[in-house]
Amino acid sequence: MKRVLSAAVVGASLTVLAGGIAFASGGGGGGTPAGGGGNMPSASSPSYDPSIEYAKAIAALKANNYKDAARAAGHVTDVVPKNPDGWHVLGVATAGANDWKGSRRAYEKMVKLAPDDATAHAGLGLALANLKDKKAQAEDDWLKAKAQACGDSCPDAARLKEFTSTVEAAMNPAAGAPKPSAMLDRSLLFGGAKAGDAAYELAVGLINDRRYDEALAALGKAQATFGPHPDILTYEGYTWRKKGDYARAEAYYQQALAIAPNHIGATEYYGELKVAKGDIAGARVMLAKLDRICAFGCADAEELRRWIDAGGDPQKH
Amino acid sequence: MDRRRRRPAEALAALGLASLVLTAGATALAALGDAPLRAMLWVAPGADPARALGSVPTECLKRPADPALAARIEVGRAAFRTQVLLGGQAARAGINCETCHRDGRANPDFHFPGLSGPPGTADVTNSLFSTHRDNGIDDPKPIPDLSGAKARLKVDQDLAQRKLEPFIHGLITEEFDGPEPTPAVLDGLAAYVRALRPEACPAQAREPFTVALLMADARRALQAGQERIRAGDDASAVLMVASARSRLGLIDERFAAPALAAPRASLRAADRRLEAIQAVLHDHGPDAERQIAAWLAASPRLEAELAARQGLSLFDPARLAQAAKRRLPG
Numbered sequence: 001m002k003r004v005l006s007a008a009v010v011g012a013s014l015t016v017l018a019g020g021i022a023f024a025s026g027g028g029g030g031g032t033p034a035g036g037g038g039n040m041p042s043a044s045s046p047s048y049d050p051s052i053e054y055a056k057a058i059a060a061l062k063a064n065n066y067k068d069a070a071r072a073a074g075h076v077t078d079v080v081p082k083n084p085d086g087w088h089v090l091g092v093a094t095a096g097a098n099d100w101k102g103s104r105r106a107y108e109k110m111v112k113l114a115p116d117d118a119t120a121h122a123g124l125g126l127a128l129a130n131l132k133d134k135k136a137q138a139e140d141d142w143l144k145a146k147a148q149a150c151g152d153s154c155p156d157a158a159r160l161k162e163f164t165s166t167v168e169a170a171m172n173p174a175a176g177a178p179k180p181s182a183m184l185d186r187s188l189l190f191g192g193a194k195a196g197d198a199a200y201e202l203a204v205g206l207i208n209d210r211r212y213d214e215a216l217a218a219l220g221k222a223q224a225t226f227g228p229h230p231d232i233l234t235y236e237g238y239t240w241r242k243k244g245d246y247a248r249a250e251a252y253y254q255q256a257l258a259i260a261p262n263h264i265g266a267t268e269y270y271g272e273l274k275v276a277k278g279d280i281a282g283a284r285v286m287l288a289k290l291d292r293i294c295a296f297g298c299a300d301a302e303e304l305r306r307w308i309d310a311g312g313d314p315q316k317h
Numbered sequence: 318m319d320r321r322r323r324r325p326a327e328a329l330a331a332l333g334l335a336s337l338v339l340t341a342g343a344t345a346l347a348a349l350g351d352a353p354l355r356a357m358l359w360v361a362p363g364a365d366p367a368r369a370l371g372s373v374p375t376e377c378l379k380r381p382a383d384p385a386l387a388a389r390i391e392v393g394r395a396a397f398r399t400q401v402l403l404g405g406q407a408a409r410a411g412i413n414c415e416t417c418h419r420d421g422r423a424n425p426d427f428h429f430p431g432l433s434g435p436p437g438t439a440d441v442t443n444s445l446f447s448t449h450r451d452n453g454i455d456d457p458k459p460i461p462d463l464s465g466a467k468a469r470l471k472v473d474q475d476l477a478q479r480k481l482e483p484f485i486h487g488l489i490t491e492e493f494d495g496p497e498p499t500p501a502v503l504d505g506l507a508a509y510v511r512a513l514r515p516e517a518c519p520a521q522a523r524e525p526f527t528v529a530l531l532m533a534d535a536r537r538a539l540q541a542g543q544e545r546i547r548a549g550d551d552a553s554a555v556l557m558v559a560s561a562r563s564r565l566g567l568i569d570e571r572f573a574a575p576a577l578a579a580p581r582a583s584l585r586a587a588d589r590r591l592e593a594i595q596a597v598l599h600d601h602g603p604d605a606e607r608q609i610a611a612w613l614a615a616s617p618r619l620e621a622e623l624a625a626r627q628g629l630s631l632f633d634p635a636r637l638a639q640a641a642k643r644r645l646p647g
Contacts, residue, residue, distance in 0.1 A: 087458065265409075294563055295558050295566065295569065295588060296562045296563060296566030296569060296588050297401065297562040297563065297566070297586060297592070297595075299400055299401055299403070299404065299408030299409050300409060302496075302559070303399050303404065305599070306496060311449075314496065
């Protein structure tokens with residue numbers, strides 16, 4: 001029996017508040033990143049909810065308060081260093097503050113994590129150009145090659161063209177010309193909650209329709225709005241798993257669990273991934289965790305138990 | 318009117334799937350994450366909390382003289398009351414048969430955002446709950462009263478026709494993407510539904526929702542589990558224990574106040590013992606029946622401890638109303 005995209009996050013109810021997204025424990029799951037847990041303050045560093053910090057960074061960017069934006073974005077990258085969106089916002093914020101070295105570092109990280117992301121290459125190109133670094137040319141070349149491969153009619157054509165011209169303007173500043181915007185692709189970051197909602201809803205529908213590539217693109221847009229969010233990350237992991245890319249799926253589950261260690265959906269799906277990879281012992285660890293966090297039992301634990309018993313997807317065995 | 322399915326944004330939010338879809342302005346759902354009672358997620362805005370959350374319809378169960386049939390009915394009754402019977406989104410949201418069919422009746426207060434039209438309706442041919450039966454149309458239907466006149470129900474419940482069993486099987490595995498039920502569970506559900514009869518309805522239409530009711534449900538589920546163990550059917554027994562745990566969970570969420578930490582701890586300890594029994598059953602280990610018996614023997618003491626503090630919990634109508642006021646705008 002086929003199965004719908006399961007509730008990645010039923011256990012981790014979330015709440016969008018006026019100021020952003022806040023976690024709330026639901027059904028024994030969810031929860032904020034681990035806090036001090038009773039340690040002395042000197043023995044623990046502050047922990048941040050990356051979704052909230054991301055929202056703070058976006059709000060600060062909107063107010064052109066780049067220093068605060070960079071500080072909040074730095075908190076995001078501290079918690080989820082493998083998530084490119086945090087580095088993206090940090091790159092934008094530092095560029096806005098004319099901290100081009102900081103922007104270069106952020107975009108270098110982003111390029112490493114998302115090598116095919118045009119925004120990352122454009123941001124890096126812009127930072128390098130402002131630092132008079134000749135490596136900016138390589139980024140410009142990458143963007144032009146991408147634009148050429150894309151052609152005039154592809155969905156990203158206009159965006160790639162804008163990126164290329166922005167980087168080239170920074171490389172060859174005309175006397176008296178205004179400096180190019182440090183923001184680059186504002187539409188992604190500033191699409192707002194409605195745009196993020198729409199992208200998220202679209203992604204769920206696309207996943208259910210098994211249109212995984214389009215779903216990932218939609219999830220990317222949602223994440224650009226909401227930042228590293230365990231629900232979105234879990235869906236990304238689920239989608240990559242469905243595409244058969246277990247390594248990427250695992251990376252997303254790990255990111256989700258780094259943010260919300262007791263995220264029921266991410267724990268279940270990570271366990272299922274482990275079963276799919278033949279790591280039954282690892283899956284049992286996930287199951288034990290679910291049994292611990294699901295007081296009074298939960299369907300997620302039972303589903304993972306069925307996976308373990310069947311040695312794979314129980315609907316197929 | 319465009320009857321194509323609206324995107325299930327509200328439903329996703331209610332499931333906790335996509336609270337992202339909530340915006341600052343969506344106050345009705347904006348604080349779902351801290352809902353004190355899970356059932357608040359599917360109670361219609363504006364519903365009377367005392368009725369919807371503080372009371373339940375009385376059950377119209379015709380108890381048979383035949384002990385074997387009575388045992389089958391008890392298996393079905395317990396399965397009817399646990400989300401673990403179902404799968405997919407519904408199970409993960411905590412929904413079970415009894416969510417919509419309160420004590421085997423209808424549920425006029427049920428309103429699942431994105432799935433319901435008017436209160437008391439649900440669109441079960443929706444991709445949110447089912448990968449099989451999505452018809453792409455927003456067509457919520459009234460939830461039928463399973464204890465109403467049999468002639469008014471969709472499926473012929475005549476035992477000789479055997480139409481009810483495949484219907485219920487389809488509900489579990491297709492409409493709600495659940496796992497294959499054991500034969501005893503499927504048989505028990507059909508027996509339970511057949512035993513819901515209008516002539517068996519008590520004179521009093523509703524009764525308060527109490528610790529005693531839920532503890533009684535838990536005990537009955539565990540006794541059904543013992544019967545299944547004796548029959549060598551550990552798989553069904555696991556579900557019976559899951560049902561008991563679900564009922565304890567409904568007590569637990571009403572005992573969240575700090576002042577109730579001690580009885581809540583007792584409740585959770587009792588749940589852990591049931592979890593251990595489930596593990597034994599899962600591994601076909603010995604002694605599960607005796608462990609259930611021990612649990613049952615200790616349960617009156619637990620119930621007394623809980624009942625003594627019930628007035629400080631959300632079983633108390635005034636406290637419930639206060640909590641619902643925060644949670645059920647409308």
